[in-house]
Amino acid sequence: MKEQPIIHVGIMAESNIDFELSGNYSLPEQLSGTRFQASLIDNSIQITSEDGKTIAAESVVFSTKSAEDSFLLKAVTIGIDFHWEQKEDQRFRGDLKLVIESGKLRAINLVPLEEYLRSVISSEMSATSSPELLKAHAVISRSWLLAQIEKSKAIQSANEKYQSTEQREGELIRWYDREDHTLFDVCSDDHCQRYQGITKIISDKASQAIDATQGEVLTAHDKICDARFSKCCGGVSENFENVWEPVYHSYLTKVVDSEKAATTCVDLRQEDEADSWIRTSPEAFCNTTDKQILSQVLPDFDQATADFYRWKVTYSQEELTSLIREKTGIDFGEIIELKPIERGHSARLIKLQIVGSKKTLTIGKELEIRRALSKSHLYSSAFVIDHLNLQNGIPQQFVLIGSGWGHGVGLCQIGAAVMGEKGYNYQAILNHYFRDADLKKLY
Template sequence: MSEPIVNVGILEQPVLEFAFHGDFECLSTENKVYGKSRASFRDGKIEWEGALYNELVFAPVSDSTSFFEIKNVIIGINFHWERKEDQQFKGGLKIVTDGDKLVAINQIGVETYLTSVISSEMSATSSLELLKAHAVISRSWLLAQIEKAKEMQTQAVHYDACVRTEESLIRWYDREDHTLFDVCADDHCQRYQGMTRQNKVVAQAVEATWGEILEYDGKICDARFSKSCGGITELFENCWEPVSHPYLTVLRDVADEDKMTDLTVEANAEQWIRSAPTAFCNTNDPDILNQVLNNYDQETTDFYRWTVLYSQEEISQLITRRTGIDFGVILELIPVERGTSGRLIRLKIIGSKKTLIIGKELEIRKALSTSHLYSSAFVVDTFDRVDGVPQRFVLTGAGWGHGVGLCQIGAAVMGAKGYTYNDILLHYFRGASLVKKY
């Protein structure tokens, strides 16, 4: 099996500005293209150089020297550090329409893609073993998504990621949202920022693990990762579709696992979140954190345990704005169901106008932050009640992200302690095997 090609959604806008460096050919017209260019949405088609097209595909004549640039790419979408930057890409550029916008898609070899992904997720100061581990899980995740999409298309599977009733709204967010490309370039899938962030150490890690994937029971593992599990990992089915993956199990993020605490029990979860138990990811070592956190990530200072404060006015306006539902004055936030890491799967919001249970974890995080709450593993304290209405809400939480699979900060600590990439992978993905796919 040769190296697969992946289609990565980079930017969706009514107007796209881009530039070609080196020799490119427009496969739609069979003409060579050079320099700066611009495409616009018009009458359901792509307007480019005075003509209308259903799609445009630009391919490099020489992969080794040619690249293209896309202007004003949005990174960190809906996060507190969202911003725009110009990005450069190897491979081909495909432009299609979606609604009233154009979509820029990078067609790129998996291994080149991975070099950028890991450079976007990790620092050049990361240990080689950590980078190799991340190369394997990023490759595994990507190929598993492509494989799953093909299966769903072949079997004509209907995928619904939302269950809505009068009493509850349960929704999850996964890459099945994408139909025009395999994966997007933002945190929704994996951060991919083209040639903008690449380094030699990451290239070495990708080369050393070329084609290696995690496999379980003959299938590529849907290998997930997050910044910090908070000390205990979460189950896949508690964050996404109700499917169990045995290799994405609950585990204590320590070398010698002691007796597991059942954090699905509310009293246990509260005690766990209010304390700071020993874990690989419980670290403030700047050298280790610099390996995992890029500059914009380092704007987040507390992640293993954190606190967020809201006034009554702030939380009521926030929840209404983020959910699109007018709850009125927020009276209570009540845990209904927790997962294995203490993350809330279902949360009851009681307002003066509306009561509703929401989930899963990302839906909860989106409702309680202008971007995304660090995680859904939190407890709520209320203060200063006036006529039964709390005037202050304090959320005390644990971890950063969904907590499923590899814990990036925990893995960085393991790498610093001398664990091999195989050790790291088999710590977080129990029962999986390392296999060379191509």
């Protein structure tokens, strides 16, 4: 049986990084004390201690000698590109590594996988979550992480540049995953999994869920599953290949998020079916307004979001024109139409054509669409568009009526929280969202 791996987590990238060490860390011979500032000078890392001593190096590792040692990073940006983006001081156990990355200093935390998960599950989920939901999430997070590490090794050994953009005449298709991380395994923000070290309280329930599932992962066809999750699928989950790279995973396909199969025959890839589905509120696990259940999944700053199963956003012509120009860097002129071109199994748009008085372009996939139509991220790409108040054939108002929150692939967090409250165990929750996967204990 394998040993628990050490995970390299990219925490922050800045021109200057202030940090403090607590405990018995190994220091370079020239340095002493507990407070330091790292700066990038002449393509070299310069570290200055509180007594003014300085060293320069291409990379530096501050190694811990005890499981209780920790370091503090000042002004870490969290929620990057989201509506709640902010900075906060964060504390981590394990080693601290500083490297140079794309003209900035990168702080990396080296930490055992199960210790990493304690923070991830405590950060992603509330301590009020049901034990079965926490266990399911522990298995998913562990599986996803190990699958990404294996995928990175495969990409690097292939010695080929990973492509995440397809561009042809009149069309720009781009997907966002974590293949751009080459100096570490995962980042600490929502781009990968939210990891805050021991900054926030590590809940006893989260620790118990991790201990109860230690080393357990989802597997399919003799490989660890690239398990995914989002906040709310909107009633039907999406296929992996419609959101990320065009690779089919049998365990990441359409799942009707319900005890009933009322929508199994509905093909949400068809525009009329998608329109009808989105404009109504069908029964689903994730169709809930129960605040106790929602508080298990949504952190304090997200609980103000009341409408996520079905939602609406309205833009004037001027607002939408300015927004799309700002987010895409393209001047489309006046926006004449937002035209759905292709949808996935959950009605999420894979391709959207922006028709302007100066330019027409089809964009995708779902996150590219969400970024183009919102100052942060549109809740999802599962939406229909009403073009209102036409003047000389040009709409003066656009109403987006949407479904779900997030990419919708894999486990639906709110749906899983409802399942946990209904008495489903974590194996049943995983079986519901990952239909072609099995549980396996690795270590």
